[in-house]
Amino acid sequence: xxxxRRQARTTAIEKPLRRRSERxxxxxxxxxxxxxxxxxxVLLVHPGGPxxxxxxxxxxxxxxxxxxGSEDPEQAALRELSEELGPAASIGPLRPLGEIRQRGGxxxxxxxxxxxxxxxxxxxxxxxxxxxxxxxxxxxxxxVDPAEWFDLDTARIxxxxxQVALIDRLVEAVP
Numbered sequence: 001x002x003x004x005r006r007q008a009r010t011t012a013i014e015k016p017l018r019r020r021s022e023r024x025x026x027x028x029x030x031x032x033x034x035x036x037x038x039x040x041x042v043l044l045v046h047p048g049g050p051x052x053x054x055x056x057x058x059x060x061x062x063x064x065x066x067x068x069g070s071e072d073p074e075q076a077a078l079r080e081l082s083e084e085l086g087p088a089a090s091i092g093p094l095r096p097l098g099e100i101r102q103r104g105g106x107x108x109x110x111x112x113x114x115x116x117x118x119x120x121x122x123x124x125x126x127x128x129x130x131x132x133x134x135x136x137x138x139x140x141x142x143x144v145d146p147a148e149w150f151d152l153d154t155a156r157i158x159x160x161x162x163q164v165a166l167i168d169r170l171v172e173a174v175p
Contacts, residue, residue: 032091049141058157060148077094077111097169119146124143126143127141
C-alpha cells in the first residue's frame with residue numbers, strides 16, 4: 001500500500017521522491033581570534049567560486065569543512081584551517097565553542113583559538129566546477145578568496161547568520 005502511494009506521487013510530480021537523510025552533514029571549524037588595535041578581532045573566510053563572487057554581507061564564514069563519523073572534530077577543524085588558509089596560518093591551543101545549526105540544517109562543531117595569520121599569505125585549496133553551467137568547460141576556483149580579520153561588529157554583519165552565535169560565545173569565553 002505504501003509503495004502504491006509512493007508510486008502515485010512519483011507519477012504525479014514526474015520525478016522520483018528524494019528521501020531526506022536522517023543526519024544533516026556535520027562540519028568542524030575554527031573561529032580564530034587576535035587582539036587588534038581596536039580590541040578583539042576574528043578571522044573569517046569568503047567562499048571562492050562564481051556563486052559567491054558578488055556576495056559580501058552574510059556570506060563569510062569561519063574556516064570549516066565536513067568530517068567523517070570516525071574523525072575527531074578538533075583534528076578535522078585543524079585540517080580545514082590548513083586547507084583553507086595554507087601553511088602560513090598558525091593557531092594556539094583550541095577550546096570548544098559548541099555546536100550550531102546553520103539555516104540549511106548543516107551542523108557545525110566549532111573551536112576557537114588565538115591565531116597568527118596575514119591574509120596576504122592565503123594559499124587555499126581549489127575545487128573544480130563546470131563554468132559557465134552547461135558549457136562543458138571545467139575551471140578551478142579557490143575554496144577561499146579572501147580571508148580577513150574583522151572587528152566584532154563588522155564580523156557579525158559579514159558572517160553567515162547561523163554563525164553569529166559563535167562570535168557571541170567567543171566574546172563570553174575570551175577575557
